[in-house]
Amino acid sequence: MRKGEIYIGRQATHPVIFIEQKNKIEFFGIILTHSHVNKYGDNVQMKHEHFEVYAEAGEKYHLQHDNILIPVKHVINNNDWGPFEKVGNLTSIGNEFIEEYIDDFEPLGWGELSGREKP
Secondary structure (H helix, E strand, C coil): CCCCEEEEECCCCCCEEEEEECCCCEEEEEECECCCCCCCCCCEECCHHHECCECCCCCECCCCCCCCEECCCEEEEEHHHCCEEEEEEECHHHHHHHHHHHCCCCEEEHHHHHCCCCC
């Protein structure tokens, strides 16, 4: 996995932007959502220009921008929640956008963000 790639895993309903590997079993990521309501603060709107439309091989990515937001927290995901399927990728503009916000993010476990315990 590389920074800016977008994945969905078998244990998640929301796609996640991969940020970096934390350790052998966890990585930092930012979930993507359509919800404007968040108990941790306002979600941040992303734009069409933040997402690549096509993969290098020419096929269209499954994930396309459609009013996507990111929460003001990033999530610690378990690697064993995979297998992960790559469904999208950020553009260089999208990666710059994420970099502007990432320093202000506080990491949360998935259970903390969703209100559920980890599986």
